């Protein structure tokens with residue numbers, strides 16, 4: 001068995017703003033992880049804040065958002081090309097709407113990645129939200145800021161060098177996990193205090209049934225001796241779902257919410273080790 005130590009190199013930060021991003025909690029989350037494992041799996045990778053902080057040797061990252069995963073791959077393979085394309089995109093409402101219309105369809109994969117980052121940086125509040133036809137539908141944000149930090153994009157590309165990517169449902173993403181590996185699950189959160197946490201990253205939302213399915217997968221991994229850590233909202237529903245596992249409550253501030261500017265969320269870290 002080849003054990004890889006979780007290594008910290010020059011730290012890269014997420015290159016997109018992502019609803020549910022873990023920047024504020026990342027230190028607690030990483031501290032709760034085992035020190036040694038073989039391959040790191042993160043099937044709801046989103047903006048990647050936890051992966052980038054941990055910077056593990058070998059990793060399999062996945063997300064149901066295919067355009068996001070293609071963007072990671074393009075940055076890993078040639079971040080300079082993505083950066084050069086970003087430099088050529090004007091930040092005006094007319095250009096924004098034209099690029100938004102193109103969507104993730106039949107254009108070169110580096111161009112598509114540049115559009116993904118551009119839309120994230122220029123759209124209202126940096127949200128990724130799609131309609132049922134999977135069309136990105138966030139309005140223009142009119143922000144005067146740069147689309148990327150070259151030094152950071154280079155650090156992200158270097159952190160991604162040995163990463164294997166897939167896109168799709170979390171169950172497929174962990175199909176090859178073994179008892180030497182470790183999985184961090186960060187699903188869209190179960191609603192808390194009457195608020196549904198932001199949940200429109202994909203055309204089909206993550207529903208109660210998906211939370212049941214995820215809990216069943218965690219129990220099955222536990223029976224196979226695979227270690228996992230999971231974040232979710234601190235609610236009676238989640239506590240009941242994972243009854244019997246180790247749970248620790250932590251508190252965080254969220255700043256992507258369309259109804260209120262900022263609110264406190266109590267989160268749970270649940271693990272089987």
Ligand SMILES: C[S@@+](CC[C@H](N)C(=O)[O-])C[C@H]1O[C@@H](n2cnc3c(N)ncnc32)[C@H](O)[C@@H]1O
Nearest residue numbers: 020021022044046047048049064169170186201
């Ligand atoms: C809470 S976010 C993850 C945030 C991430 N940890 C970060 O720090 O940016 C949840 C992610 O789950 C993805 N997702 C939604 N349904 C999914 C599914 N069935 N399987 C895998 N990923 C899914 C969304 O696209 C979103 O990126």
